[in-house]
Amino acid sequence: MRKKASARRSRPSTVVVKTAPRDRRRALVLFDGHAEQAAIGRNGITAFKREGDGATPRAAMRLIGGYIRRDRVSLPPTRLPMRSVRRDMLWCDAPQHACYNHPVRAPFQAGHESMMREDGLYDICLVMDWNVSCRRRNAGSAIFFHLIRPGYEPTEGCVAISLTAMRRLIRNMHRRTIVKVV
Numbered sequence: 001m002r003k004k005a006s007a008r009r010s011r012p013s014t015v016v017v018k019t020a021p022r023d024r025r026r027a028l029v030l031f032d033g034h035a036e037q038a039a040i041g042r043n044g045i046t047a048f049k050r051e052g053d054g055a056t057p058r059a060a061m062r063l064i065g066g067y068i069r070r071d072r073v074s075l076p077p078t079r080l081p082m083r084s085v086r087r088d089m090l091w092c093d094a095p096q097h098a099c100y101n102h103p104v105r106a107p108f109q110a111g112h113e114s115m116m117r118e119d120g121l122y123d124i125c126l127v128m129d130w131n132v133s134c135r136r137r138n139a140g141s142a143i144f145f146h147l148i149r150p151g152y153e154p155t156e157g158c159v160a161i162s163l164t165a166m167r168r169l170i171r172n173m174h175r176r177t178i179v180k181v182v
Contacts, residue, residue, distance in 0.1 A: 060181075
């Protein structure tokens with residue numbers, strides 16, 4: 001019995017993100033027999049991701065960890081490492097900076113995104129290993145799995161789902177979960 005539990009715990013899981021029919025800015029997120037609506041990059045999916053192209057990379061990306069606005073949302077139990085968002089947390093998106101595609105702290109002069117957003121998109125924000133572990137200049141930054149805008153508006157290249165869907169999925173996510181965009 002103990003062997004089964006540890007095997008289940010270490011088993012990698014896969015979340016598949018598949019372009020929705022008739023709208024390249026929308027997707028279906030498939031996980032554990034469920035399908036959830038999602039938004040992806042305003043320019044659809046690309047195999048040749050570039051900084052600022054507005055496309056979601058076609059890739060298999062491992063989840064690294066995530067961020068949560070504990071002052072606004074509660075999180076169900078998850079094995080994914082999560083950090084509480086603070087006002088000084090930023091993400092560098094300046095390709096020529098040494099901290100490109102990594103978290104940084106304010107004050108920070110180079111280009112960046114604030115992790116504490118007023119629009120709620122990053123209230124739960126999971127970091128996918130796109131150009132993080134092995135960085136290439138201009139290959140795209142801040143490719144996150146985060147919450148959706150009203151009306152499922154497209155993202156800048158991330159994958160976005162509803163809060164309800166995120167709470168359902170995050171229960172089974174861990175550092176070996178792969179998000180496969182096809």
